[in-house]
Amino acid sequence: MTKKKRFVVILAVLLMGLVVFAGCGSNAEENSGANGDEGLSSGQEVESGEQTETQEQDTVTAAGILKVVNTDDGMITVETENSGELELQIVGTSKILLGETTATLTQLTDKIDSEVNVEYNAGTKEVTVLNLQE
Structure with missing residues (x-):
């Protein structure tokens, strides 16, 4: 391959790595409890939101x-x-x-x-x- 093609391939690999790394970072924040729902799976978060909504409707x-x-x-x-x-x-x-x-x-x-x-x-x-x- 020529130098320009190698450079483009390396740049593409680095950008893809950056995208994957950024995606992992946001998932790590969710699992660390930064959103206030520490230790809950996404299904439990939805259930909690529905429960709060129901309580507000029953007021x-x-x-x-x-x-x-x-x-x-x-x-x-x-x-x-x-x-x-x-x-x-x-x-x-x-x-x-x-x-x-x-x-x-x-x-x-x-x-x-x-x-x-x-x-x-x-x-x-x-x-x-x-x-x-x-």
Whole structure:
């Protein structure tokens, strides 16, 4: 082969090697946990995304009157005009707001018969956000 053809072949091989190397690098980042889903296969990542989507779709909001607060098991009862009495669970990720300040489950016991807006998961009946009206 002539020098020009050798040069072109070597250049093509180097470019192909670079493409393969770049492809391996992006795969290594995905497997290293850089995307926040450490140790998950791609099938599990899709499943996780679908689960999050489903949870967001199941979120319901309601307005009513706070009737019962059980601090032992985290259960509350909200009486609404449309749904009647809702029994909901306060969990560790639930946000309880008194105006713009954060409140605790124990503080809710002093707020019986107060107006509330509640956002919760319709499937699990777990409260996402409970906002007490002042």
